[in-house]
Amino acid sequence: MQKFNRRTLLRDSSLAGASLLLPQTAHGRREPRSVRTISIFHTTDLHGHIRPTQTYGGIANVGGLARCAAQIRKWRKSNPHSLLVDIGDVYQGTAVGWMTRGRLMIDLFNKLQYDAWVLGNHEFDWGPEVVLDAVSRSTMPVLTGNLKIEGKQAGTLDDPAHPLSRIAPHTVKTVGGFRIGLIGLTTPGLPYWLRPELLMGYEVTDPVATLRASLRYLREEAKVDAVVVCGHMGLREVDDFANPVRALLELEGGPDVYLAGHTHRDHPSQFENKTLYTQADYFGIHCGRVDLSFDLESRRIVEKRAQSILMDERIPEDPLVLEAASEDLKDADAYLSGEIGELKVELSGKRESPGMPSSLQALISSAAIHAARKEGIQADGVFHGTFGGGNLQPGKKTIGDAWEILPYDNRLLVLNLNREELVGVINESMEAGGDRALFGFEVKLAKAEAPKGETGKRRFVRGLRLLGESTPRSPDHRYSIVFNSYDAQSGGKKLMRLRALAQNPECRPRLLQPNSRQSLVDFFADHGSVTAEAIAPRRVSPEDEE
The missing domain is CATH 3.60.21.10 (Metallo-dependent phosphatases)
Incomplete structure (x- = not known):
């Protein structure tokens, strides 16, 4: 994101007018005219x-x-x-x-x-x-x-x-x-x-x-x-x-x-x-x-x-x-100052390695899984990014904090994707850039040389495994993944593969009731205190919720 400072703002604003005057002919004296x-x-x-x-x-x-x-x-x-x-x-x-x-x-x-x-x-x-x-x-x-x-x-x-x-x-x-x-x-x-x-x-x-x-x-x-x-x-x-x-x-x-x-x-x-x-x-x-x-x-x-x-x-x-x-x-x-719960651990938007969710993404993703579970859906993972990252300090949290973390009103959409489709989405996202990551899975990446005429290396998925999964599933098995609706519409033409999947009836698209920010508010409200364990990726059975 482009950075601005006060000097730049002043230089580029009120002092930077421009005008266009039509050319005037100089053939003899003319009567003055008004504008x-x-x-x-x-x-x-x-x-x-x-x-x-x-x-x-x-x-x-x-x-x-x-x-x-x-x-x-x-x-x-x-x-x-x-x-x-x-x-x-x-x-x-x-x-x-x-x-x-x-x-x-x-x-x-x-x-x-x-x-x-x-x-x-x-x-x-x-x-x-x-x-x-x-x-x-x-x-x-x-x-x-x-x-x-x-x-x-x-x-x-x-x-x-x-x-x-x-x-x-x-x-x-x-x-x-x-x-x-x-x-x-x-x-x-x-x-x-x-x-x-x-x-x-x-x-x-x-x-x-x-x-x-x-x-x-x-x-x-x-x-x-x-x-x-x-x-x-x-x-x-x-x-x-x-x-x-x-x-x-x-x-x-x-x-x-x-x-x-x-x-x-x-x-x-x-x-x-x-x-x-x-x-x-x-x-x-x-x-x-x-x-x-x-x-x-x-x-x-x-x-x-x-x-x-x-x-x-x-x-x-x-x-x-x-x-x-x-x-x-x-x-x-008054609405923004309302308390929603307490955070017991500091969270960061910085990822430890490519493809791995940050602790802040873990919070957002845990809230999305919680929202899906409340509607009877056992989500396997969440594919989501952050909006600017930064750190979230421990302590009492308010609705205003939820707005800072998730400023947009994106809905949550559940898609059922097989391994090939999910890998394709991740690869497409890495090529587009940004900090999206898949929560709930172990994602192993490899590097490839850039195409001729380009510099650097590109990453792609070489291994994908659902955390807690003891034996590999068949290639046709469909995992239940939560996305935000903005990404599912292509994220501004950056995720066209995901857009096509969201329109495919075989992927059984389903919108959840809350938007991503409300799911975060509900997550805090339902848990009271959010600990590191509460946002750790794990497979939760219905019995765990009782």
């Missing part, structure tokens, strides 16, 4: 963060919607000709977001008078009912054009009273006398992270085709003065399955501005094929601003400028946001 600047303020990937938080690099007391709101109010006073948009992943990621199922964040957007927002991939983490409620509560358009809803492209639902008819590919806002077209797109990676039941009724479509159609409509029929794309996708050196931004910006007659999200980067400003590209980080750590200056006579853009501002202690938290959120924030704090 008008339209400002577009933007947030992205808030993930339910209202109060200040910290960066992935450990810089504390930055970000949060409350600080962004204060900065936006200041900007609005300096230029009333403005728009405010969010680029997606609005509410998932904090306890207050989870407890209010997104209600609080959408209500705050309404109070702050956002003009539009985009559906990000994490909007679907809690299922279609939560998406429906969020869209229904929104007083502003929800812009996500590359989405089919109940089989129909966004914006084409027959019933205008249907709440999901608010999801539209584009909208036109008249600001300061100029018509600004806003286009919304989401990442096409949804099906590679989210289980089908979470996307029920929704299907992501090609963002390039959607953008081409919206550009044509806005320029030729709506006659807008500028086009701004709000895309829950971020620019990379090379486009990938989830972020085809370069393909979007290579379209002939592309947008004037692209406001980015999803990749959690502070990207103040750059030009790509005459499109001004900008991204405002994550968790509200930066707040973004674009200024479009128009010639009042020709109605053409004469300057495009973008910047992002670090939301640190210089920016006060907006009192109206804090007041509106106060009760929900208190409830969330």
